[in-house]
Amino acid sequence: MIARTLFTAFKTSILPSSSSQLLPLFSSSPCRSVTTLVLAEHDSGSINAASLSAIAAAASLSKHTSISLLLAGSGPSLHQAAQHAASCHPSISQVLVADSDKFTYPLAEPWAQLVQLVQQKNGYSHVIAASGSFGKNILPRAAALLDVSPVTDVVAISESRQFVRPIYAGNALCTVRYTGADPCMLTIRSTSFPVPAKSIELASNKSAISEVDLSMLDVDSIGKSRYVKQTSPEAERPDLANARVVVTGGRGLKTAENFKMIEKLAEKLGAAVGATRAAVDAGFVPNDLQVGQTGKIVAPDLYMAFGVSGAIQHLAGIRDSKVIVAVNKDADAPIFKVADYGVVGDLFEVIPELLEKLPGIK
Numbered sequence: 001m002i003a004r005t006l007f008t009a010f011k012t013s014i015l016p017s018s019s020s021q022l023l024p025l026f027s028s029s030p031c032r033s034v035t036t037l038v039l040a041e042h043d044s045g046s047i048n049a050a051s052l053s054a055i056a057a058a059a060s061l062s063k064h065t066s067i068s069l070l071l072a073g074s075g076p077s078l079h080q081a082a083q084h085a086a087s088c089h090p091s092i093s094q095v096l097v098a099d100s101d102k103f104t105y106p107l108a109e110p111w112a113q114l115v116q117l118v119q120q121k122n123g124y125s126h127v128i129a130a131s132g133s134f135g136k137n138i139l140p141r142a143a144a145l146l147d148v149s150p151v152t153d154v155v156a157i158s159e160s161r162q163f164v165r166p167i168y169a170g171n172a173l174c175t176v177r178y179t180g181a182d183p184c185m186l187t188i189r190s191t192s193f194p195v196p197a198k199s200i201e202l203a204s205n206k207s208a209i210s211e212v213d214l215s216m217l218d219v220d221s222i223g224k225s226r227y228v229k230q231t232s233p234e235a236e237r238p239d240l241a242n243a244r245v246v247v248t249g250g251r252g253l254k255t256a257e258n259f260k261m262i263e264k265l266a267e268k269l270g271a272a273v274g275a276t277r278a279a280v281d282a283g284f285v286p287n288d289l290q291v292g293q294t295g296k297i298v299a300p301d302l303y304m305a306f307g308v309s310g311a312i313q314h315l316a317g318i319r320d321s322k323v324i325v326a327v328n329k330d331a332d333a334p335i336f337k338v339a340d341y342g343v344v345g346d347l348f349e350v351i352p353e354l355l356e357k358l359p360g361i362k
């Protein structure tokens with residue numbers, strides 16, 4: 001095994017130190033009251049992990065912040081999720097529930113209208129969603145309806161209107177100040193706002209739950225998308241975006257049949273399966289397993305890459321991984337520049353050996 005240099009990303013702030021000179025009309029004022037609407041996703045009666053990260057981000061906007069959580073859906077699982085939401089974080093002051101069959105599936109158009117309606121009624125200073133497919137689908141559309149510009153993919157919050165976000169496929173970090181009108185709308189990278197396990201445990205006091213008055217919502221006039229079907233990854237596998245261990249296969253696997261070795265190894269380690277875009281484009285696995293700039297952003301404790309060259313667009317999705325292990329037969333593959341441990345070798349020999357020798361999870 002060849003130990004490789006630890007990965008250090010180029011972390012550059014492009015905001016001058018006296019940023020108020022850059023944007024003199026808008027000094028950021030920490031005293032300004034912060035009221036935040038968090039758009040939350042729920043599943044099987046619980047708020048999902050990415051939305052809990054969005055709540056954590058909202059709580060870090062200011063010491064004195066009031067958070068309202070917006071949930072939409074229909075049926076008993078929505079109300080069960082509202083109960084969970086009401087006690088999932090001490091900073092939540094209110095849970096707003098939109099119960100209608102228009103929200104049975106999280107389609108962007110009705111959701112965006114809902115956000116517009118709730119914002120116009122309550123005048124929040126901030127609106128936040130996690131930067132998954134749910135948030136990326138809804139928040140920019142809602143921002144357009146509210147005539148503001150969203151700040152996307154935030155990885156750190158320095159002040160209530162000053163944020164850090166990656167640029168150039170994650171090769172630099174840019175500090176930006178939001179200078180527009182309210183609401184300041186953000187999507188946040190959930191891996192950058194981890195939620196400690198104990199804070200997921202229910203807070204002692206429950207916040208109020210109220211129903212959103214949907215009588216003003218004209219969702220029938222907007223039917224640009226329609227729900228067709230939902231397919232879920234195998235339930236027993238951890239969710240790729242939040243997994244502790246990720247095993248990724250690249251084009252080096254050569255066929256969909258060979259890719260099953262990656263799945264076997266992941267199973268043995270209790271890991272999520274990831275893939276490069278080349279592997280997805282070659283049809284080895286579906287595109288919801290793609291990791292990278294245009295796929296999922298992951299930050300596991302252990303990231304294992306087999307037959308992955310380490311293209312910049314792939315690295316953009318794995319930079320926050322704690323330990324990266326790469327197996328590639330080409331000693332000059334760029335993945336080795338970011339790997340903590342590297343094996344120059346044939347994956348068709350290394351994976352069977354790992355399968356044989358690794359103990360597997362209990």
Ligand SMILES: Cc1cc2nc3c(=O)[nH]c(=O)nc-3n(C[C@H](O)[C@H](O)[C@H](O)COP(=O)(O)OP(=O)(O)OC[C@H]3O[C@@H](n4cnc5c(N)ncnc54)[C@H](O)[C@@H]3O)c2cc1C
Pocket residue numbers: 249250251252253275276277278279290291292293294295296306307308309310311312313314317327328329330333345346347348
């Ligand atoms: C706008 C844009 C967005 C993109 N977004 C993404 C993204 O989100 N995610 C992403 O992954 N890519 C993305 N890409 C594509 C990216 O540029 C690369 O093409 C892709 O990551 C390459 O995938 P790969 O490493 O599997 O394939 P390759 O680059 O072909 O590398 C395969 C590697 O396997 C090794 N190998 C082959 N056989 C073996 C063997 N038997 N044993 C060990 N090693 C072996 C080779 O040495 C090689 O290094 C994007 C590209 C663009 C232009």
